[in-house]
Amino acid sequence: MASAETTLTAAFIRDHQLWIKKGEEEIQITKNRYVYSPKWSYDGRFIAYIDGDEQGKKSELFIYDTKKKESYRPYIRLETSDFKWSPIKNQLAYTDQGLLNVTKMKNGRPHGFKNVSLGVMGFEWFPNGREFIVSSQSSLRPIGWGPIPLYKIPVHANMQKDKMQPFYTIQTNEKDLFAIYADYFKWSHDGKWLSFLAIPTASWSMDSNTLCIISNQGEKFQAVGKMLGYVDWMKWAPSVNQLAYISGEGRFFVENKKTAIADMPTSFQQKKYTPKGFVDLGLEWLSRDKVIVARAIENKEWEKGPVPIMLTALYSVNIRTNDQKQISFPKNNEMDNEPQVIGSFLTWFRKNENNYHGDVWVKNGLSGQEHKWLKKVDYAPIFFKPSRKLSDFSQQ
Template sequence: MVIRTIIVVLLISLNFSMVASAEAPLKAAFIRNHQLWLKEGDIERQLTVGRNVSYPKWSYDGRFIAYLDGDEKPYLYIYDLKKKENYQPYIVETRNFKWSPVSNQLAYTDDGVLNVTKTKNGQPKGFDNVSLGVSDFEWFPNGKDFIVSSQANLLPTGWQPVHLFKVPVDANLDTSKIKPFYTIQTNPNDLFAIDAVAFKWSSDGNWLSFLAIPTASWSMDSNTLCVLSSVGGDFQVIGKMLEKGDWIKWAPTKNQLAYISGEGRFYVDNKNTTVTDIPTVSEKKVYTPKGYVDLDLDWLSPEEVIVARAKENKEWKLGAVPTMFTSLYVINLKSNEQTQITHPKKNEMDDAPQVVGHKITWYRNTEKHNKGEVWVKESKNGVERLWIKSVDSPATFLTSRK
């Protein structure tokens, strides 16, 4: 009987150990002193020297990290983790590049031309032209097509509509392969926009969210969040918000959209976490309490959202814009229970929450914004711990693909 009990205990312990170790260690690209670094588990490695790195992005399978080098003229580079080398897929200046959701193919825009990389010896290298007249784009979930926006033209009679197109990856500038997807009819007194940006697909690929952008000065204060069905038949206006693509997040398992609503370019007030079902069949629900602002968010679970929250500052009118000292809160969408889960020190702030598997990560920095740190909690009730010191900006985590 004693032996049987010992065996049972050992089996339970082994099973627990296997479950605990099933989740891979955190893996993130980050920038320190303008250079690209990699951290996996507890091991850090510097990947570049003498560069000015920004916007690292992981490839589909995690073999490659694309990034920009330069400030005024940012050029596209790729780091190959397998061959441990930096290279240029082609000498191109760009600010807009995105990996395919199904392969190690990289798409980017260059002066309104959409291009995709070829493959040479297993690496993305060289390019094919896809389409002209492109403002912004996103891959379709199948990796075979793009949704593409084209900025409206100003005529003597006013602004033209904003056009969206469905463009196959192999279009090669053949306009006969490019099909109109949806036309956004605009009106200065209703939905006024001259462009569409920040495309994001729902988890099942049936809906596409994006921001309809008005002219430059206006867009600093107010943009229109819209959704469109994957076949281009159902278009809905959701609400007003700033031009912040990171403030729009689809739920992980259902067609529900969380975003930070509110107009006004300053973060001192009127920034509210809002959640709505798509298609919108009920009223949107606002979760930010009065007297507070939410300035970033991510989904923790199908019923919980993490937000970076600070007290509003309506008293500010002139002078330097005040720093908003945010902490992370978890909102339960069913019960409306809201719990603070991080406690930065005075003059520190926690923002850029990212959920990676079951872990919660965020960026902690100070009022001076010189350097920050990446922190981690194993769960919302876990103990926070410092994971990466002295970083220039939030880390970019490698997340599992479906």
């Protein structure tokens, strides 16, 4: 294994337990738990994760301190399913039954909490780490569902109504943009644009959600297209304001899943890159001009019975020249998906269609030699990526 690979650091789940790999060393963090959703703090000292159970009845928030090598609860008992680290410091925000809270600090570690706002369905930090973008659920009235309100709320709002600043109101209707709340917020590389999903009622959202974008001042809003509710199916380019997403309605992966690129601010200028007869089921930006997709042959013949497993391989797509070529070659009954680019490295998750576990493969660029980096993991790892500096968003 090349020495350059030792620069990668990842948190991963193996047999429901939390592990860390740094360079060549693997360290098991938990035992006899049911861990999921690990997330790195902005500087990599802490990993927040959920300690749950197989039935989904429990979702307790824990934090692992890599410096002191111990896991702890930031509060005596804290149940949540939505938590996010600040982009500028080791502060954790989370929702608990619609209440948005942020952690306080004790002895240099996030501990305890203070209230921010009620009525929160979805949220994300602003890149400057000083405010949140927050969505509330629309109201159900005799004539149908009302609009979706978005708010800009300072971290230290402390439930004070006069600090809850209206940001934008999404006007909805059942024909073009039906939704009852917004979530899965993602900022563009320069913090000038925010993408998110407008999500309808539960059964409807299984088949279609509306991808939207809004400017960081709430002045420009636009619906971009329809897609499924997979947060990794929409990603901003690393250095320009282009949004890649997998478009298409219908909950089954057998057809109608196409990679599209929308240019900001005029997202009507869109181009789809998936060839006829194929579906894309994963994507990642490799560079300004290249996108990596997980692609399979579509299956329009399927109508009933077990849903077909789509055997994907990775392809490189040059969005400037439209040159496309296969770059990974899984064996029969294997699939490559969940591509991630970490610095110069391309990683992906390879599994057999009959196995629960899979392996993580890595190669340096498109021309590097691929090799197995992690064996027998539950799903793709969460790599530590240093946060951008606050000064990068000084123009906000």
